[in-house]
Amino acid sequence: MTLRLEGISKYVEGEMHIDRVDMACEPGQATVLLGLTQAGKTTLMRLMAGLDRPSSGRILMDDRDVTRVPVRKRKVAMVYQQFINYPSLSIYDNIASPLKLARISKVEIDRRVRAEAERMQIGHLLDRLPAELSGGQQQRTAMARALVRDAQLLLLDEPLINLDYKLREQLREDLQQIFRERDTVIVYATTEPLEALTLGGSTAVMHEGRLVQHGPTPEVYHRPASVAVSQVFSDPPMNLFAGELDNGELSLGAEARFKAPTHLRDLPSGRYRFGVRPGQMHLDNRDQARMALTGEVEVAEIAGSETYIHVRHGEAAWVVQVEGVHAFGLGDPITVYIDPDRLFAFDSAGRLVAAPASARPDAT
Amino acid sequence: MEKTYYPKAWLMVLPVVAIVSFSAIVPLMTVINYSVQDIFGPENRYFVGMEWFREILGDPEIRGAFQRQFLFSFAVLAIEIPLGIAIALCMPRKGPWVSVVLILLALPLLVPWNVVGTIWQMFARPDIGLLGIGINGLGIDYNFTGNSIDAWVTVLAMDVWHWTSLAVLLCYAGLQAIPDAYYQAARIDGASRWAVFRYIELPKMRGVLMIAILLRFMDSFKIFAEPFVLTGGGPGDSTTFLSQYLTTMAVGQFDLGPAAAFSIIYFLVILLVSYVFYQVINNLGKGVS
Incomplete structure (x- = not known):
């Protein structure tokens, strides 16, 4: 599975949000979208997911044009900044919810939910409600929900930003492991150069709605193509x-x-x-x-x-x-x-x- | 830790104690005092124990008023809460229409209770009122001053007109507080519109719905001015609700002892039902499978 964007632009009420982005994301490694806030990372992810349609350009999955395919038919999973879980459902039902909608047998659902929860280290919390968990555990639940289904595209939009320092470090390590095991296209948006350096197989730097540089992470770090990239990919800025x-x-x-x-x-x-x-x-x-x-x-x-x-x-x-x-x-x-x-x-x-x-x- | 004693601290809380005493404790004690006495005049009173409570609880008219009151309050909740949720779901989330809709909805809330009664009294009159003439024009015989069912329905319609907006505004505020990411996540999961409502919007509105239900229950259970102006409690006693009954007993007939006992029972019933609602709603959605 390869995700390819061809000349993607997005205008909202005449205002440019994304300007002619061409990029290809390969499975087996994380593609980190690095950029300041308002750089267009979230907008681009929404377009990748199919939540919004681009104003122009094409989105291809394995050379199949999916630009006009609605999100529910695309096998996409997404994790957000906020800890998004169904508030009245137990952790178990939360993780199981995408599988139930996909009409999978109960036994299979049970096996996969428990395996995923075990991996995210929330196996002992399956009977609880999301509100009864800590922030880190809530985000682990949301990640388990995203990982449990066979998504072809996994989008993570600054998933660690609302967590404290210690939890962030720990989850980042877990994510490295998970990303290595998956044969999925993974796109991870962040504002932090450190996250790009620890997670990213490749890094795509966004600036004011444009993709300014995309390549293997060390190369982008050592040879920032422009002043803009050097500012974004350095903390504090260069x-x-x-x-x-x-x-x-x-x-x-x-x-x-x-x-x-x-x-x-x-x-x-x-x-x-x-x-x-x-x-x-x-x-x-x-x-x-x-x-x-x-x-x-x-x-x-x-x-x-x-x-x-x-x-x-x-x-x-x-x-x-x-x-x-x-x-x-x-x-x-x-x-x-x-x-x-x-x-x-x-x-x-x-x-x-x-x-x-x-x-x-x-x-x- | 060493405990320090500040003798002056008492002085600091004294104003609050004084205000609370005069506003709540003294009146409540007075009512309790009255409820166990038979009062003919300031110097002429006798202790009667639980006599008034027994009389009130055994009075078939008062029981009837309680039944009417419960029926009315539950009808109010059954109509206004679902209607409030439905209207809130239909309202625009952003754009210029938001303020227009909000102002239109808030208008009934700004009208004083007795004015609402007066408006509806004219609105529903079968001879000159728009509603009355309209309904009769449809071939339905409608006269709220003569027919008890018509009167009852009119009082209910009036309350729905007056107070549904409150439920709408509370639900709307609850819906606005849901981050957009929830809806996105639901779309990615492929959840239906019903599932979005059932598993995201409704649980997220639980807090505001609890407030809406408690406020509407307490207020409707104490309803007085609107039916008093509209129907005067009639025809017969079909729209005589508890507070009107109580007012007649205390101020009209000057039966202070029974009225005091009535007040206490009235108060305890509201307290008890509100507590039950609170517990039930609070535990809803918890411990499911």
Whole structure:
């Protein structure tokens, strides 16, 4: 089973929601739809499911055109942000509900419901009502309902977003396992780069209704095709600097000048936008091999064992992610250091022209 | 933990105690006091024990009024709640028509009780009222001042007109609170319209339906002004409901002792029935298979 979208657009009252999306999703691996809120992830999933019809374009399942096939004839299962279960039915009946509608024998239903519940670790809760369960267990129920049927297409729309940190981590691990076992097309929408990196066989980055990049997850991560992708697929977003290359000399802003690193050396002279991930900015100048930039501290957030320092430099704002807990005062002057080797370069149209050497796909 | 005692705390709760005493406890105690005495005048009263309660419970007229009252309240619930759900399901969920429909529905709720009675008295008159002339014009002999069944049906229709909107508004609010994802999930499951109603909308409306049922039961059980203005309790005593009976007894005949006993029984019945409703609805949908 392959799901193929061909030139899918969706307009609502003249307003563009999805613009000419072409993509193919293969079974046996998760396709992660990564994008900010309002990027069109949910709209695209609704179109994939058949809940809405596209304004133009075709949807193919195994080369069969299903654009006009209603959702109930498509063998689709979906899991939502909210924990959606039938409130007056027991957990058992909830999981069994799609099978009952499919007219399967009672014995078979019983076997499959119990097996699925066991796998989702809610086997001991089958007699309860959804409202009597914790959020994590309710979402497990909803997932069991989606997984119990032989869906050809499994859609998960930010299923972990309403769960607390610990439960999220645990369910993410379970999902990795489940995705590997299934021969189903799985599409998983999220705003979090970390989820794409842990789950995704392939990642499709959405931005303002368009599909801006789709490929194997490590490749998309290491070679973001545009500034937009670099912002979405980095948490906190990638820091950007206006800069220039002039005959083998790299300058960032007015102050920092350096010999251009190897991966930038072949680029023609001119103005570029350079990007660096927050984790690749440092507070120390190891081996004097880093470029120094000064600014002032706007705020320093301490998150666990890391500190996110928000730095303002004139018009620009950066986030520096450093190990350990550091205290800073508001407005303190700060010097941050960047390895020129770690710079991404984008041209004036925002397209990637060079990525750090170690980040080439063959090096992953 | 060490327990601290603040002597001044008493002062803080005193205003509430005083207000609750005057608004609830004192009047209730007065009624209980009256209900066990035979009162001829302020200085002329005798303790009679449970005599009035026995008399009230044994009075066939009062029993008749209780039966009428129960029949009326259950008829009100049986019509207004399903009708309210049905109208709420038909209402638009969004768009400019929402506010139009909401205002139209809220209008009857804004009309005072006795005005509703007056409106219907004219509306249903067989000689000049639109409804009365209309029904008679269909060849049905209708006269709510002469025929007890006609009077009864008219009072019921009036209550449905006046209060169904409340049930509609509550159900509508309950329906609006259901996230769209539930309907999507049902579509993906291939559930029918009936299944969506039975397994999503109805369970999700349980809370508001409980409020609607309790409010409509309590209010209809205490109905007074509308039938009083419309029919005056007649013809005969066919539309004399409990509160009208009680008012006649207490204010009309000045039988304070029996009226007090009546009030207490009346109050306890409402309390008991409301409690039963609450328990039944609360346990519905729980422990099913």
